[in-house]
Amino acid sequence: MAKALRQGLNERGIALTHSDCLELVARQFGFQDWNILAARISDGGTPQVxxxxxxxxxxxxxxxxxxxxxxxxxxxxxxxxxxxxxxxxxxxxxxxxxxxxxxxxxxxxxxxxxxxxxxxxxxxxxxxxxxxxxxxxxxxxxxxxxxxxxxxxxxxxxxxxxxxxxxxxxxxxxxxxxxxxxxxxxxxxxxxxxxxxxxxxxxxGEDVAATGGGGAYLAGPTNLDFSRLSPGSR
CATH class of the missing domain: 2.60.120.260 (Galactose-binding domain-like)
Structure with missing residues (x-):
């Protein structure tokens, strides 16, 4: 990730060292610095932002x-x-x-x-x-x-x-x-x-149909012949 970040920034005229990019990657994952993230990875953990x-x-x-x-x-x-x-x-x-x-x-x-x-x-x-x-x-x-x-x-x-x-x-x-x-x-x-x-x-405007009715109630009578099944029904 750090290599890809550095390459992408270089293509945009922004020069950063590999160490700088490692620090940025660590911050993206919510860690204070690269050393902490590296320790988390070496412990087998999955880093999450x-x-x-x-x-x-x-x-x-x-x-x-x-x-x-x-x-x-x-x-x-x-x-x-x-x-x-x-x-x-x-x-x-x-x-x-x-x-x-x-x-x-x-x-x-x-x-x-x-x-x-x-x-x-x-x-x-x-x-x-x-x-x-x-x-x-x-x-x-x-x-x-x-x-x-x-x-x-x-x-x-x-x-x-x-x-x-x-x-x-x-x-x-x-x-x-x-x-x-x-x-x-x-x-x-x-x-x-x-x-x-x-x-x-x-x-x-009124030309856009409303999708919900009052509270937990339907907007009006619907499916009175039971022809439409609820999602996931068999």
């Missing part, structure tokens, strides 16, 4: 202690990352109560009342056993959900699992006139790693 929470974002979820969340400075563009601390077959995880970890924001709804909002983002997953997804919720008051969508119930353009490349996803919700707060982010359910980048929250 230390994650730091981005400003304005909150780590949460039903089981946040199972996950590490923050900015992945070791990946181009420094996207946000949620990674499970356990492998899928880890006895400690298999015996634990399952849940999810989320990285999210909460904003006041005052500037968006009566508008239709679209949350756009790109997701990438690696060895996800459950689901990686974006989500958005609009509350009238704490505990009073007006609109919600986490893509879990979609038959297409829904949650991601396994290993995938960067994949665009979007959620569109109406903000009621009496809404108080808007909450959005992404989460990882199960094991593996999920990245997020290119997040935008923009107003759209």
């Amino acid at each position: 230390a994650l730091r929470l981005p400003e304005g974002w909150i780590a949460g979820g039903s089981k946040p202690e199972h996950y590490e969340m923050g900015v992945d400075s070791g990946m181009p563009g420094s996207p946000a990352l949620i990674r499970c601390k356990y492998e899928a077959d880890d006895p400690a995880y298999l015996s634990a109560e399952k849940g999810f970890g989320t990285l999210m924001q909460s904003v006041a709804a005052a500037g968006y009342l009566g508008k239709r909002l679209r949350l756009n983002a790109e997701l990438r997953t690696e060895e996800v056993s459950g689901a990686g997804t974006i989500w958005m919720r609009i509350d009238r008051a704490p505990g009073q959900t007006a609109r919600f969508d986490n893509m879990e119930s979609r038959s297409d353009q829904g949650v991601l699992a396994g290993t995938t490349g960067w994949t665009p996803r979007q959620i569109v919700l109406d903000v009621p006139d009496d809404a108080e707060s808007i909450h959005f982010g992404f989460y990882l359910r199960g094991t593996g790693r999920t990245w997020l980048r290119n997040v935008t929250l923009v107003e759209v």
Whole structure:
């Protein structure tokens, strides 16, 4: 990595020594210097970039202690990352109560009342056993959900699992006139790693269909003849 970094910088007219590049590689992995990273590698450990929470974002979820969340400075563009601390077959995880970890924001709804909002983002997953997804919720008051969508119930353009490349996803919700707060982010359910980048929250017109209804309820009667099966059903 240090050799590739040095070569790339030299091609751009930036001259650094090999030692300088080793130090930069160590910092990308979240270590203070190359000596510490080299010792970690010689011990057989797998170096991982230390994650730091981005400003304005909150780590949460039903089981946040199972996950590490923050900015992945070791990946181009420094996207946000949620990674499970356990492998899928880890006895400690298999015996634990399952849940999810989320990285999210909460904003006041005052500037968006009566508008239709679209949350756009790109997701990438690696060895996800459950689901990686974006989500958005609009509350009238704490505990009073007006609109919600986490893509879990979609038959297409829904949650991601396994290993995938960067994949665009979007959620569109109406903000009621009496809404108080808007909450959005992404989460990882199960094991593996999920990245997020290119997040935008923009107003759209009535020509863009909403994707979520009120709370945990459907927007209206659907699939009354049982012709469509839920994702993963047999």
